[in-house]
Amino acid sequence: MTSSGLRRDELAAFLRTRRARLSPAEVGLPDGTRRRTPGLRRQEVAQLAGMSIDYYIRLEQGRGPHPSRQVLAAMARALLLSRDEREYLFRIAGEHPPATVGPSREVSPGLRHLLDAMTEAPAYLVDAAYHVLAWNRLATHFVGDLATVPDARRNMIRWTFQQPMTDAHWADADVRRFVHSTVADLRAAYGRYPADPAIRELVIELLGTSPHFARLWAEHDVEERRPIVKRVAHPELGPLEFECRVLLVPETEQRLIVYVAEPDSPTQAVFRRLAERVGP
CATH class of the missing domain: 1.10.260.40 (lambda repressor-like DNA-binding domains)
Structure with missing residues (x-):
């Protein structure tokens, strides 16, 4: 046109x-x-x-x-x-719509402002393949300072399956459910974006390096994300318990992942102390 x-x-x-x-x-x-x-x-x-x-x-x-x-x-x-x-x-407007060949990796100004405004909740934004696109200050205490990590390595699913099966977190039923849902989400993205090289390469890599991922992938599950409760023994902050909310951003198929502490809980007090420490 x-x-x-x-x-x-x-x-x-x-x-x-x-x-x-x-x-x-x-x-x-x-x-x-x-x-x-x-x-x-x-x-x-x-x-x-x-x-x-x-x-x-x-x-x-x-x-x-x-x-x-x-x-x-x-x-x-x-x-x-x-x-x-x-x-x-x-x-x-008289134009052909752009082709959707892969998940959106553009972070809107609104979502950046939202992340910065969430001063008492660790939060980060991922694309449909769980590649971390943006994060707030509190999130660095849980996912590290991603500014020092090469962009190609900022993938939640890769981090998860790099953990050995002997790691204690695999014994947590909530963690296993979260991982199962994440792999199901990745399979859905794999079906929606068959031409996306980043998703294809991630799947091929994990099929070759993680038997656990290969087993979950072979189940061919696709399911809706649900909140889970995470219990973390943080090396600096001590024991923490919070709800991990995965919020879909429909227009980009990105996910906003937020760690929500129960009001007046010890974990909320820790999050607040961290917020005061890092400042605006």
């Missing part, structure tokens, strides 16, 4: 409705002053998409220039569009 396929009125209406359904908190922005109308302000969308407010206003008024593919992709991220919505956005 070319610019002649641009449907300005449809594009304008679509952008307005998608903006109106979002709250500032959903994209990591402060609520600020009281709002006369629901949703994000135009300048907030422009800020998240990295474009001028005047350019975005003209698009919403149906009088803007033909948006480039880069602009469309930026608006899709800013408005947290689902895959179907992103495809629709490209089509009404």
Whole structure:
């Protein structure tokens, strides 16, 4: 398609409705002053998409220039569009939707803001293959300082199956359930993205190096993630107990993993002390 396929009125209406359904908190922005109308302000969308407010206003008024593919992709991220919505956005703008050949590894500004705002809960973001994309300060006490780890090695599933079967954590039923669900999630991603080299190489590597992974992989299970309780004997922090929540980000199929301590528990007190130590 070319610019002649641009449907300005449809594009304008679509952008307005998608903006109106979002709250500032959903994209990591402060609520600020009281709002006369629901949703994000135009300048907030422009800020998240990295474009001028005047350019975005003209698009919403149906009088803007033909948006480039880069602009469309930026608006899709800013408005947290689902895959179907992103495809629709490209089509009404007179462009072919980008092909989905692998899991999204782009971290939206909203999710980065959300991670930074979670000052008392360790949290990190992974893609559909459990490759760690971003993390907050508290998470470094559990997954290490990933800034010093080569990007290609930041994979949760690889770390898990590098642990010998004699390691004590394999005796924990909750850990075994979590690992089973993680492998099932990876199989689902393997089916959705058969052309993705990173997923294929990870599976081939683990099939060759981990008999335990090979057994779980052979079960062909695909299942929904559920929260589990994790009990950790941390070498510095002592015994900790928290719920491990895996939250799906539908528009990118990423997962936000959060360690949630029970209110007023010893673990919550530890998380708070850590937050005070690391600072903002």
